Amino acid sequence: MDIPEHDVIVVGAGNAATCAALSARENGASVLMLEISPEHWRGGNSAFTGGAWRIVYRGFDDLARLIPDISEHELANVDVGTYTAEQYYDDMGRLTEYRSDPDLTEILITRSFDAGLWMREQGVRFQLGLGRQAFQVDGKFKFWGGLACHIWGGGKELIKALGARATREGIPVLYDTPAVALLQGDHGVAGVRVRQHGRLVDLRAKAVVLACGGFEANAEMRARYLGPGWDLAKVRGSRFNTGQGLRMALDIGAAPAGHWSGAHACAWDLNAPPVGDLDVGDRFQKHGYPYGIVVNARGQRFLDEGLDFHSYTYAKYGGEILKQPGMFAWQVFDQKAVHLLRDEYRILRTTKEKADTLEALAERLEGVDPKGFLDTVQAFNAAARPDVPFNPNIHDGLRTSGLALDKSNWAQRLDTPPYEAYAVTTGITFTFGGLKITNDAAVEGVTGTPIPGLFAAGEMVGGLFYHNYASGTGLMAGAVFGRLAGRSAAAFVRG
Numbered sequence: 001m002d003i004p005e006h007d008v009i010v011v012g013a014g015n016a017a018t019c020a021a022l023s024a025r026e027n028g029a030s031v032l033m034l035e036i037s038p039e040h041w042r043g044g045n046s047a048f049t050g051g052a053w054r055i056v057y058r059g060f061d062d063l064a065r066l067i068p069d070i071s072e073h074e075l076a077n078v079d080v081g082t083y084t085a086e087q088y089y090d091d092m093g094r095l096t097e098y099r100s101d102p103d104l105t106e107i108l109i110t111r112s113f114d115a116g117l118w119m120r121e122q123g124v125r126f127q128l129g130l131g132r133q134a135f136q137v138d139g140k141f142k143f144w145g146g147l148a149c150h151i152w153g154g155g156k157e158l159i160k161a162l163g164a165r166a167t168r169e170g171i172p173v174l175y176d177t178p179a180v181a182l183l184q185g186d187h188g189v190a191g192v193r194v195r196q197h198g199r200l201v202d203l204r205a206k207a208v209v210l211a212c213g214g215f216e217a218n219a220e221m222r223a224r225y226l227g228p229g230w231d232l233a234k235v236r237g238s239r240f241n242t243g244q245g246l247r248m249a250l251d252i253g254a255a256p257a258g259h260w261s262g263a264h265a266c267a268w269d270l271n272a273p274p275v276g277d278l279d280v281g282d283r284f285q286k287h288g289y290p291y292g293i294v295v296n297a298r299g300q301r302f303l304d305e306g307l308d309f310h311s312y313t314y315a316k317y318g319g320e321i322l323k324q325p326g327m328f329a330w331q332v333f334d335q336k337a338v339h340l341l342r343d344e345y346r347i348l349r350t351t352k353e354k355a356d357t358l359e360a361l362a363e364r365l366e367g368v369d370p371k372g373f374l375d376t377v378q379a380f381n382a383a384a385r386p387d388v389p390f391n392p393n394i395h396d397g398l399r400t401s402g403l404a405l406d407k408s409n410w411a412q413r414l415d416t417p418p419y420e421a422y423a424v425t426t427g428i429t430f431t432f433g434g435l436k437i438t439n440d441a442a443v444e445g446v447t448g449t450p451i452p453g454l455f456a457a458g459e460m461v462g463g464l465f466y467h468n469y470a471s472g473t474g475l476m477a478g479a480v481f482g483r484l485a486g487r488s489a490a491a492f493v494r495g
């Protein structure tokens, strides 16, 4: 096939890539997108998301600009609170142990609201995250964890909306077309070498935006960079993010940045398939552990389930499961907590046990030492303080005291049958290591100067996330830096 030359080639067709393509087009460039997957798998990790969208808002009026179709009923029954830039900075700093790149963090936060409005212009719709980020207490839903706003319909609708917009803008996407190398000319990057129908083809362009994900779906790279055991993790999303884009850039002298031995990983159903299933999306995840306990094969607890809202702990707790014998754990709840569990606990493909007594449950937790489990529950119940009221909407201070590993909040006794337990393992979401970029999303070389004509966005950007992550930031980072990379690439083309 004869493919005409375009100003900008965008590698990938997920959220970051499509935002980059639309932005480059908006700024006058002709754009071609390359996607390794077949069309029915399009959207990368972005398509698997529940659409959590971490955005700065000062109150209801800001959210109403993003969600104009909010109903009177919702209005009367919700307390959206605020999520200010200061709260966002605090979350990024605290969770990354103050390693997050200050410039990139500022760009992410200060441009988040504008990115939301721009996404709306592209056809993306938003909704309140009622089912997942708020509980009803005293008749009102109160949002916690900074995440009142979600993309309507989650990742599938996001990709549908952005894809439709790209089609309207006349941006072609070549599916089944992996980028395998960057072409270089006298003045920098000059295009992309792809494989099409088994043949290597060189596609020329004046600028290239890499937005083709991290190396989470590459077992060899996971073991090499994240460490032993990570090769055995399940992949929550796309099978196609194998680090090829990162390697292509490093091969021509791009500078690595960020936490290359770090990754986002959470509790994921023990019997989930090795890579994501688009029909299930994100629902193999199990984020309800703050309201129960989590035990390993010895029947022992190994993390503080109530350290914080799940939004601030889930992305690092997946890595804790990986360190346990057999790489699995069981989350255990009683009836006081079951009604708080999210939709993901009610899918058919769930590894679940239920019993009327703790003794009977102990026998059913496959792989777990029953006595160890019963000892753990007995000690936990004895350490839980009954004098503080339980409230899932706040850090309620209902904690245990005197355990080797205390639970800091929401520590209700396990005493109300029937008991339910869910088996989980480590599901990797995306890797934190990436490329060093400038404040214009240009990829920097190892010499410290930008590589002319090369830009990056999304998971490929290094320096934002270290150790941990606040839910809903990945899509926002993809939108903010995708938009920026597209604009910068178009400006570069204009000279």
Ligand SMILES: Cc1cc2nc3c(=O)[nH]c(=O)nc-3n(C[C@H](O)[C@H](O)[C@H](O)COP(=O)(O)OP(=O)(O)OC[C@H]3O[C@@H](n4cnc5c(N)ncnc54)[C@H](O)[C@@H]3O)c2cc1C
Binding pocket: 011, 012, 013, 014, 015, 016, 017, 034, 035, 036, 037, 042, 043, 044, 045, 046, 047, 048, 049, 050, 051, 052, 053, 054, 177, 178, 179, 180, 211, 212, 213, 236, 237, 238, 240, 241, 242, 243, 244, 245, 276, 281, 282, 429, 430, 457, 458, 459, 460, 471, 472, 473, 474, 475, 476, 478
């Ligand atoms: C199950 C799950 C749930 C999540 N939930 C949320 C959420 O609710 N909110 C949130 O903010 N984040 C969420 N995330 C994280 C979020 O998905 C990512 O941070 C973000 O979508 C990454 O966007 P991206 O465009 O960089 O990558 P992707 O969307 O993965 O896009 C990369 C694209 O590049 C393609 N590609 C790879 N290699 C090549 C190559 N060599 N040539 C051509 N194409 C290539 C891939 O096929 C893919 O289409 C979730 C992730 C998963 C897996």
